[in-house]
Amino acid sequence: MSILVNKETRVVVCGITGKAGTFHSNQCLEFGTKIVAGVTPGKGGQVTSNIPIFNSVRESVTNEGVNTALIFVPPMFAAASIMECIEANLKLIVCITEGIPVLDMVRVSVALEHSNSRLVGPNCPGIISPGQRCKIGIMPAYIHRPGPVGIVSRSGTLTYEAVWQVTQQGSGQSTCVGIGGDQIIGTTHLDVIKMFNADPETEAILMIGEIGGSSEELAAAYIKQHVKKPVAAFIAGISAPQGRRMGHAGAIVSGKYGSAESKLATLRDAGVAIAEVPSKMAETLFSIYGK
């Protein structure tokens, strides 16, 4: 099994008629993802790339049995789109959109707590499970290969780098989850590590973090207590100056909290193998785990 997604996942794309929505829907379809519906208010009844378009998420659930959403809606409207998916009781919501106001995400978080939905993102590359031929996101498909390594990361392209290294070492990925670089995200490192730990197909875990916040520290505490599978980690931003926002809103360090040093020390203490440099993420994992 994979985590979060599988062959039964039926996806609606919100914002499917936008440029990014159309392009990536086609890419996902090509990979094998069951994209069965699109939503663009006012364009219900139309068809794009053989996918029926509905005016609302609820209609796509009724007509196409959708259980998962992929969101490309522009930032000022994306929170409303996530809310709509929560209201339609979707199991999984993957939000790619970058730049959603933080207070919008505060309201979304409260709604999520009172729901059965899980949000991945926003500001993330999405989820891919190569073995299940399911890609719900914007990552380039060809760098992936089915295999035993679970990858979780806050970053987009740095995740691709990790995936590529794992593939080039002759191994592959069970599931890769980009959790997103924003301050407020739906699914954390800890959530994904728990799922990887319970997933029999995931034999080893590669975790990629960044300066700022305490998501990696919380995951480390859990790993120390509960995870017997080999775990390797890389933390980006050791060279970043303090108090500056490095693209990801999450990547702000102030004082010693959230610094790369503090994260690395906590992870080491939890028995996690640390990649000193980003070019050795896979190498570090395979030094403690025989492929």
Added chain:
Amino acid sequence: MNIHEHQAQNLLKEFNVPVPFGVLVASGDDYQATLETLLFDKICVKAQIHAGGRGAGHFKKDLGYGGVKITSSKEEALDVIESMIGNTLVTKQTGNGGKLVRKVYLVEPVRFSQEYYVAILIDRNLRRPMLMLSREGGVDIEAIADRSPKKLHRIIIEPSMGLTVSQIKELASQIRLTTEQTQELSNLLLQLYALFIAKDCSLIEINPLVLDKSGHFLAIDSKINFDDNALPRHPDIVKLRDIEEENPNEVEALQYNLNYIALDGNIACLVNGAGLAMATMDLIQYHGGQPANFLDIGGGANEEQITHAVKIILKNPNIRGIVVNIFGGIVKCNAVAQGIVNAARATLLSISMVVRFEGTNVGEGKEVLKSSGLRIIFANDLDDAANRIVNLCK
């Protein structure tokens, strides 16, 4: 987005939070005329720059005091204003270069009996706004958190309820306020939270909030930051932006949706994705080099944006070489390559460039660079790229 203290104080006033009387003077104003309008003689002169630690800072042309000076007469105030404006203030937040002072805020000094620290921000783990209050105002919050974490009271705000009076009353009893003071603090904090929500703030900090000699609360100094993502719905806040306080290259980069931050080193970086950009900088440092900038060209950068990106990084006179690290996903390597070629031709590029391409259209991208006639060194992978550029820039 950052604003100045005087702008933050005005916003507080707009939301009925009591602040001391103050006026702004800027370079070129008639300082004497402004001083004559003031009804008080003792004046606190405060340098307005986008950085904290002003009081403990020092001027490059040394004045014997920092960016906050209480003067006892208008004559002295005039002298201080003239000495501060046009001078460069260095604080622990400005870096060694300091910041040029263009404006000062003239405030009526307040006699007070107790200082507090108040802040509202987002707790990212709990995903809710949080109010923090300490009886140890006046010093910086890291010091309070380190020295006496128990004295830093926290209220987690439930977004659907907002900050509640009962939460404030409980806090007030912990810091031993009278009934009248509790009432006043309650009004003040509710207004502060209203401001936080209404304007999509990412931080409101009052430090210090004081109880003055007559027993009333007054916000002596404040700092407000705004969520950049929410600025499209706050045109009034966007107007408060002081572009002169920002790095001109960073301002230009923003116009092209590029995320650029100037740094002190000599190796320019051009990368797609914030995480990969940080990792590239880390690797340069690991190999003994120093990055000259952070640059994330973003998720969907096109040829034109890349051209501007290269031009912007070339404006830094310190750079000795450029490393390009692209893992194409949405971004296509050939578009990046064409952007580089265009910029190189326009600027007569003469410094070393190491390029690492992977992902979407990698072959086409390398071909564009090879056939351009530019002297470009191709790297096999991330490590190879960092290693080569560091060696070239030694």
